[in-house]
Amino acid sequence: MESVLRLSGLTKNYGGIRALDGVSMAIPQGAVFGLLGPNGSGKTTLLSLITGLAHRTSGSFIWQSVPENTPSPDVAAIIEKPNFLPKLRAAEQLSHIARLRGLGEAHRRSEIPRLLEKVGLSQAADRPLQAFSLGMKQRFGIAALLLSDPRVLILDEPTNGLDPQGIIEIRHLILQLAAEGRTIILASHLLDEVEKVCTHAAILKQGRLLDVREMRADSAGGSGEAAGMLVELGVAPEQLPALFPLLDSFGAKPEAATGLLPGRVQVRLKPGADPAALNRFLSGHEIYLAHLQHVHDRLETSFLKALENRP
Ligand SMILES: Nc1ncnc2c1ncn2[C@@H]1O[C@H](COP(=O)(O)OP(=O)(O)OP(=O)(O)O)[C@@H](O)[C@H]1O
Ligand SMILES: [Mg+2]
Incomplete structure (x- = not known):
């Protein structure tokens, strides 16, 4: 996939503080790219x-x-924080911003109601920004960004x-916005949100990039990691002793998991391996699964792991 942005050893010092330390990565076009840390x-x-x-210290x-x-x-x-004029009404303010950006009147007239509608603020078009909630202000800020129809949106x-x-x-x-084909780069500390909206997540710690991963969009779960899919199996508890050696010969590795029901095991399949093939393999050895389910790799788990394991 083509990249919209490539960083190479990007570094920033603020006085004696190294705020960003040699970050190299590529952001694919169309990604919803989460920066965590x-x-x-x-x-x-x-x-x-x-x-x-801000100006970089080194890298590019x-x-x-x-x-x-x-x-x-x-x-x-x-x-x-977006700096808007509190007394101006939402529609007027967008019009003002659009004028500053050199957009013509006809364009403004058609775009402003459309953008307010898009961010769910049609009803508030004639209300001053000072009467907006924080969430409304955020959505207004996004409407203002969209005035210039950007291909990439960056949200901190x-x-x-x-x-x-x-x-x-x-x-x-x-x-x-992502479904419209725009690339979104967002910084967040809400792992759960990043997990819900992002196609990719990068983890920073003390200015260094610890990890970049692609998340799977399919609702069945799985992490899309090169590590292979995580699945949960269920067998009658008395079959467990027979199950483990078979998992081993299939190349599926059991993983520690808390809170499982009796007879349930979580295993990581080899990259490219298919849960249906595991099911066929086990039934060929007279192990019949009562339960087989993809398990979503929790971003939180890998995030915490990445933060713990690196200096
Ligand atoms: N303008 C600045 N002058 C001096 N130091 C700065 C400046 N901006 C950031 N820093 C320092 O750079 C480091 C990285 O800060 P940055 O704001 O990029 O972190 P962040 O990941 O966005 O944090 P947060 O989650 O709190 O928003 C911090 O140590 C911070 O104190
Ligand atoms: Mg910040």
Whole structure:
């Protein structure tokens, strides 16, 4: 898949602090790319560098179709808290922003109602921003980004401070924008949210990139890792002694899991192996599965593992 952005050894020092430390990775076109990491791990720094809000110390970044180390005109970002005029009504404010960006009046007239509708703010078009909830302000911010019809949207902690309903609204909006073919890069510390919306997740710690993984979009679960699919099997408990050597000869490795029912085992299949083939193999040896299910690899588990295992 083509990349919209490539980073190569991207590094940023703020005085004596190395905020970003030699990060190299590629962001595929059309991805919803989550940047995860504890406070101070360099997420905002990375987003600031690639949008030209801060200057890199060393290394490079390159956006598709523009020269190296140059922000791309196809990218729109909310990195700092959006700074809107509190007294201006939502529609007027969008019109004002659109004028500043040089969009013509006809375009403004057709686009503004469409964008307000898209972010679920049609009813609030004539209300001043100071009367908006935090979630409404976030969605308004996204509408403002969309004025320029960017191919890439960058959102720093888009669900920060939102209640569960607000989080769901932003989630749906992100999924909708992704379905339109836009690439989304977002920083978040909400693992669960990243898991729900992202196709890829990168983990930063103290400015260093610990891990980048692709998540599977299919609802059946699985992580899409090269490590192979995680499945849960169930047999009559008395069959367990016979099950383990057979799993071994199929190349499926049992994994530790908590809270399983009796007779249930979680195993990781070899990369490319198929759960149906495992079922056929076991029934050929007179082990009949009462239960077979893909298990979603919890991002939280791998995130915590990655953070624990590296300095
Ligand atoms: N403008 C700045 N001047 C000095 N130090 C900075 C500046 N911006 C960031 N830093 C430092 O760089 C490091 C990375 O900060 P950054 O804001 O990128 O982290 P983050 O992952 O976005 O954190 P958070 O989850 O809290 O938003 C921190 O140690 C921070 O104190
Ligand atoms: Mg930040």
